[in-house]
Amino acid sequence: MDYKGVWTLGEARNGELKEVSFELLSRGRKLADKLDEELVSLILGDEITEEQAEELIKRGADKVLLLNDPALKDFIVENYSNVITDLIEKYKPEIILAAATTMGRTVMPYLAIKTKTGLTADCTDLDIEEDTGNLLQTRPAIGGNILATIKTPNHRPQMATVRPHSTKAAQKDESRSGEIVHLELDKSLLDGRVKKLGFRKNEEDAINIQDADVIAAGGKGLKKGENFAMIRELAGFFDGAVGASRDAVDRDWISYPYQVGLSGKTVTPKLYFAVGISGAIQHLAGMKTSENIIAVNEDLGADIFKVADFGIVGDLFEIIPELNKQLAEEVSK
């Protein structure tokens, strides 16, 4: 098969490159080195700058395929899929990685059908198989209860979406150099059916929980919505985000975009506080790959303590105010 090279699909929003673009480069660099092939960062948008393309190179890309066009300002899956399908046919990459974001999880399955190849969702680990050079894609399934390793032996490209925050972003190396290829949009690839009519930003706690390094989450143990104030205060010390269990969301204490778990969001922050959350399997599915987990719960038997790195068994209404007090003292030091 004459397919060569590892591609990562960069993401930009409101003029800024998203952190996941750099995480994909750190994944991709490792794979490209093992295969001894080129690492290419493909990025579509309308005003991605030369500096931003340079940054992708400093963070590990050998080549940047840059396609700027006003028609690509908004992510419309039919357009993005047509354009990328066309590029795949021209350049024949061996591997394509995208982030498991709302964009990656939408365009990649659409694309996998068009290009007749396999796709593995939401991977947490990627490697190259020694003898065959096949991509080994590992992902949690069944609510995180198993880890399945999957490969795509007879189809190219091999495609995967990668869970955000499941690896560190590649750092800048000022000495790196590479090539920036400016592509022209072939207008015949624009689909034109779907129109974007508008955008409404999240209101409360403007931060997106999947991008947060620190999340303080509250559950039914908080007893009422107003008590989320102390969770917000806790998150505030870390410039972090607030999260919630489904029971808290179902009671309208906080809105659905903050729900962590199987039917909410999957998060992998550096630090996760679970306060008054029992640790049901569906909640754990969304947060148990967090780097550090702190649990506060009055029930020693609560499952959340099984995944906790540090737990305090006791009344959250005494513990959290004390924690906030001591953190305030730390900050003022």
Add this chain to the structure above:
Amino acid sequence: MNIVIPIKQVPETSNVKMDEETGTMKRDGVESIINPLDLYAIETGIQIKEEYGGTITVITMGPPSADKSLKEAIAMGCDDGILLSGREFAGSDTWATSYALSEAIRAIGEFDLILAGERATDGDTGQVGPGIASWLDLTLSTYTSKVVDIKDKSVIVERMVEDGYEKLQLPLPALLTVVKEISFPRLPTLRGKQRSRKVEIPQWNLSNLKMKEDFLGLNGSPTRVVNIDHPKVTRGGTVIDVRNDASIEKAVSQLIDYLKSKELV
């Protein structure tokens, strides 16, 4: 409005217990249910039907016993069910699943809207919905949180993205995958249950539906599962019990020391 809803039968996992020793799921007596996230698609379909008229066909690919899920959806208010079942489908990945479902949906005939769940709780890929849209060349909105309006042969929706909500207008026929925020699923009614008992569910497979055989099942699946691991849930961290004495202050300062040791404060 003719609506098709692909639903998946999955093991009921809310009561699943993990075997701490082996790290495997205790499956004994685990019941099969409609993928909980598909209930939101069903509810959305019924609401659209109530407002605009039309029929709803639910379709599932699975073992013969999956007709139970179809009947349940009919009891909620859907009209017809189709069961895609046969050995040739065994071992399908999301590519082969979305192919088989799209061929079956083509065979149903004219439709305006396909509503799918955001993802299934067992496979948890979220790839089958967009895959069907791609096979059938339909317009697609994933993570749909609201159907704003249906007019001029198009549907206007809001979809939930990382930092907010996008409003899109999609000409019909379109496929929407829906998130929980979109609706609150109703329970089956007594009348619905009675009706569901009478509805005949046709079973489709290669014997009565034209499909490319080499696109089906394990043979048609580009991906292969090569290994399954059972991660242990337990991390074995420090746990301090402050219920019966007044050491809260000390426990919290130990927590802060822990955070410092990890360079988190």
